[in-house]
Amino acid sequence: MRKNLWLLLASTVVLIAGLVGVTWWNPATESLQVIDPGDEISVARGRALYSAQCAACHGTRLQGQPNWRERLPSGRLPAPPHDPSGHTWHHPDQVLFDIVKNGLVPGRTAPPGYQSDMPAYGAVLSDQDIRDVLAYIKSTWPQSVRAVQEKATLEYARQ
Numbered sequence: 001m002r003k004n005l006w007l008l009l010a011s012t013v014v015l016i017a018g019l020v021g022v023t024w025w026n027p028a029t030e031s032l033q034v035i036d037p038g039d040e041i042s043v044a045r046g047r048a049l050y051s052a053q054c055a056a057c058h059g060t061r062l063q064g065q066p067n068w069r070e071r072l073p074s075g076r077l078p079a080p081p082h083d084p085s086g087h088t089w090h091h092p093d094q095v096l097f098d099i100v101k102n103g104l105v106p107g108r109t110a111p112p113g114y115q116s117d118m119p120a121y122g123a124v125l126s127d128q129d130i131r132d133v134l135a136y137i138k139s140t141w142p143q144s145v146r147a148v149q150e151k152a153t154l155e156y157a158r159q
Contacts, residue, residue, distance in 0.1 A: 034093055034150070034153055034154075034157075035093045035096075035097075035131050035134045035135050035138060035153075036135060037135050037136075037138035037139035037141070037146060038139070039135055042131065042132045042135040042136075043132070043135050043136050043139045044136075045129070045132040045136075046131075046132035046133045046134065046135045046136030046137070046139075047136045049125065049129055049132055049133045049136075050133050050136050050137065053121065053124065053125065053133070054082075054133065057079035057117075058079045058080070058081065058082055059079075059081065061083070062081055062082040062083040062086075062137065062140060063081050063083060063085075064078065064079050064080045064081030064082070064083075064085075064086055065078035065079045065080075066078065068080045068081065068086070075115065076115055076116060076117055077116070079117070079118070082137045082140075083140060083141075084141055084142060084145050088137065089138075089141055089145050089146075089148065089149040090149070090152065091149075091152065092149070092152045092153040092155070092156035092157070093134065093149075093153040093156075094153070094156055094157065095109055095156070096134055097127075097130055097131070097134065099118065100121050100125070100130045100133065100134070101120065101121060101122040101125075101127070101130055102120045102122060103116065103118050103119055103120035103121075104116040104118050
């Protein structure tokens with residue numbers, strides 16, 4: 001009887017620890033922190049990485065491709081701007097990180113069936129490189145836009 005009680009107690013502790021772990025730990029965002037556009041070192045690294053990896057499509061001034069809201073003959077959309085005229089700042093850091101690392105994934109970061117020319121950079125850029133690029137992009141936004149995006153990031157993290 002006593003042995004069964006200890007087994008029940010131990011099982012309960014393991015179950016609770018497991019549930020708490022599932023709630024607090026998400027492997028998809030394990031290494032993600034809130035991306036700080038005020039970190040000058042990160043922004044400087046991100047500027048160089050953006051220039052080398054992103055500017056060809058998204059523009060040297062983050063302006064995106066012309067007519068970025070109109071579908072190409074392929075049915076895909078041109079690269080959007082990352083400046084305040086685009087929609088990048090509407091997304092939380094976690095989603096932006098996922099898009100850069102894994103590309104636009106239908107059903108996760110894009111609607112089902114969506115096709116995009118956005119490649120996955122997870123094999124090219126480290127997680128820190130991705131955070132640095134995003135820090136650079138965010139550093140170019142006005143404070144009012146940063147505040148809205150930060151609120152979206154914090155709300156997403158609470159989900």
